[in-house]
Amino acid sequence: MTKNFLSHNTLIAELLNTPYQKPLSRKDIAIIMGDLIVSQSTLSRKAHIEKKEVIISTKNTKYQEILRSVFHASIISQILETFLYGINVFEINWERKGGLLVPSLVGRDFQEFKFNNEGKLVFLGNGGEEEIPPFKVVYGIYNQSFRVPYGESTLRHLYFSVNIKNAGLDFWIRFLEKFGEPWAIAKTDDDPQSLAYEVSNMLNGSTAVIDKEEEIELIQPSAKSDFKDLIQYCDSQITRFILGGNLTGEVKEGSLAAAQAHNEIRSEIALSDERILCYVCNRVISFFKELNGIKEEITFSLFNEDEPKLELANRDKTIYEMGFQPTQEYIEKTYNIKTTALIKEQELSAENYSTTKKGEKDFKPFKNALNTPLIPFKLPLNKNIAFDEIDNWIENLKLKDLDLQSLLENAKSFEEVLSAIEKSLQGEDLEIAEALLAKAIMNAQIYGAING
Structure with missing residues (x-):
């Protein structure tokens, strides 16, 4: 039931x-x-x-x-x-x-x-x-x-x-x-049926005539919003x-x-x-x-x-700077871009540079460094600039008894190299070294800007 x-x-x-x-x-x-x-x-x-x-x-x-x-x-x-x-x-x-x-x-x-x-x-x-x-x-x-x-x-x-x-x-x-419309409630002591008829006519748009002792009230219903x-x-x-x-x-x-x-x-x-x-x-x-x-x-x-893979790109960049080269297939599949063989050309140019440097394939800029450059030089846009000029500049960078090449090979950090140069050179020699280093840094920045 x-x-x-x-x-x-x-x-x-x-x-x-x-x-x-x-x-x-x-x-x-x-x-x-x-x-x-x-x-x-x-x-x-x-x-x-x-x-x-x-x-x-x-x-x-x-x-x-x-x-x-x-x-x-x-x-x-x-x-x-x-x-x-x-x-x-x-x-x-x-x-x-x-x-x-x-x-x-x-x-x-x-x-x-x-x-x-x-x-x-x-x-x-x-x-x-x-x-x-x-x-x-x-x-x-x-x-x-x-x-x-x-x-x-x-x-x-x-x-x-x-x-x-x-x-x-x-x-x-x-x-x-x-129950959404107002309710019409009438009160009377006489004939309720007659008053109900009057109320019905009023709600339908007609008029209603009632005695003054009678009362009609419109009540708006209230409900909870359950x-x-x-x-x-x-x-x-x-x-x-x-x-x-x-x-x-x-x-x-x-x-x-x-x-x-x-x-x-x-x-x-x-x-x-x-x-x-x-x-x-x-x-x-x-x-x-x-x-x-x-x-x-x-x-x-x-x-x-709409969602560039910035985190993955930063990770790949870090791995690349550690000396590992991603494949062309990986780059195209991961980032959905078409690449050329420019990377391979850069590798060949870097390899040619390292082999032509007096046959020193295992040249290290300082102690505990990687054998090959982390970021190989790109091909210069200006064909008059050759890698031989870099070699000539390094050969000329010898002041008195300071063996810069030996210092670079035995130093553990760049800070140690700078400290040794400052101790070995005094007065005019130090000013010359500072000028040469400033010029080298400027040339490196210009060279990097030209070659992207």
């Missing part, structure tokens, strides 16, 4: 009939996806990945053009919705174009597929299980585990919040419809679950720390979606290579032009 009585209440009915543990019907999915907050949050989550540029890493421009057309914006958007369903299945149709079998992806209803006892995905067609041919289907799974073999469905988690929100909204609208708060709470929970937080709705005052934490959480969630996208696309590329007998390496990746 109690259950039947409670079931007449809209919210309680939704609580008692929540099919959280049951498969969602197409109607349930349509209701959840039709919710404004769900749609808005989903678009915001996908936009974090969709703004990135698709990179097809291969030396063959023909393969790049084909695969770029395969992974167009609509397909990428559909793949990024994997988190909604848990598992997202795509049928691959192959068509021969220009002597190659080219794939075309078509999204399918995930409820039409299941895993058999062997763990293979099969198609549920004509009331039975049908084996899927090779290279015909590709799928992505979000947060798969032994507990959820078909992935963790966000729609299933949102079912409760969306339906409770809709029920609360329905109740709120009906409440306002019935259902309004309930709707806002459901919206907040929906946004929090999809985006990992609800900074706009929950933070009343500006907070840089809260904004940074919110963005970090969103980036981590977006990274999981990006990994699913790259897995599905690279899986299709592996099918494309195998069917067409392509041995060349081809990969799918994303690059965000």
Whole structure:
């Protein structure tokens, strides 16, 4: 009796009939996806990945053009919705174009597929299980585990919040419809029916004539905002679950720390979606290579032009200054830029310079220094400037008994070199040395500016 009585209440009915543990019907999915907050949050989550540029890493421009057309914006958007369903299945149709079998992806209803006892995905067609041919289907799974073999469905988690929100909204609208207008209350000691007729005419726009002893009062109904708060709470929970937080709705005052934490959480969630996208696309590329007998390496990746890799660039710069040279392939793949063979030319020029210096290939500017210069000289723009002039200047940099070359080789630091020069030279000789060093520093700065 109690259950039947409670079931007449809209919210309680939704609580008692929540099919959280049951498969969602197409109607349930349509209701959840039709919710404004769900749609808005989903678009915001996908936009974090969709703004990135698709990179097809291969030396063959023909393969790049084909695969770029395969992974167009609509397909990428559909793949990024994997988190909604848990598992997202795509049928691959192959068509021969220009002597190659080219794939075309078509999204399918995930409820039409299941895993058999062997763990293979099969198609549920004509009331039975049908084996899927090779290279015909590709799928992505979000947060798969032994507990959820078909992935963790966000729609299933949102079912409760969306339906409770809709029920609360329905109740709120009906409440306002019935009790939102002022109530007309009349008081009389005579015929109440006659006075009710007069009040009804007054509310319909007509006039009412009553005795002066009678009284009519308009009372504005008051109500608590419980259902309004309930709707806002459901919206907040929906946004929090999809985006990992609800900074706009929950933070009343500006907070840089809260904004940074919110963005970090969103980036981590977006990274999981990006990994699913790259897995599905690279899986299709592996099918494309195998069917067409392509041995060349081809990969799918994303690059965000709005997020320069400053930390990675600083790290690579530090490694380079330690004496390690990154490869041209690494630079192009990491920073998505095209490079020339200028680096190799610099290495050759530096090697020629070190070998022509009196055959001293292991020359060290000071003790414990690296054998080769950390940053090799670039080719001078002015062809009249040759590396021999640098050698001549070093040979002339000998004052009396001061062996600068020996001092540089045995010193442990530049400070020790400067201290030894200051002790060895006095008066006019020290002034000459200071002038020469100042000139050398100026020439080095000019030389560096000319050669970039």
